[in-house]
Amino acid sequence: xxxxxxxxxxxxxxxxxxxxxxxxxxxxxxxxxxxxxxxxxxxxxxxxxxxxxx
Numbered sequence: 493x494x495x496x497x498x499x500x501x502x503x504x505x506x507x508x509x510x511x512x513x514x515x516x517x518x519x520x521x522x523x524x525x526x527x528x529x530x531x532x533x534x535x536x537x538x539x540x541x542x543x544x545x546x
Contacts, residue, residue, distance in 0.1 A: 494530065497519040497520055497521070498519075498530065498531060498534050498535075500518075500519045501515050501516070501519045501527075501531065501539065502535070502542070504518065504519070505539055505542055505543040505546070506543070506546050512539045512540055512543075515539070516539075527539075
């Protein structure tokens with residue numbers, strides 16, 4: 493389930509103008525620190541940096 497949520501967040505970062513907080517809540521995370529931690533573990537960067545580079 494976590495993999496699906498992160499992949500959806502990744503897609504939203506690439507294809508929408510929603511904020512990271514909006515995306516985080518949309519894919520089902522309420523804890524920002526945890527979301528950033530697991531996103532960085534999977535993609536080796538923060539959500540904002542990921543968006544900027546893609």
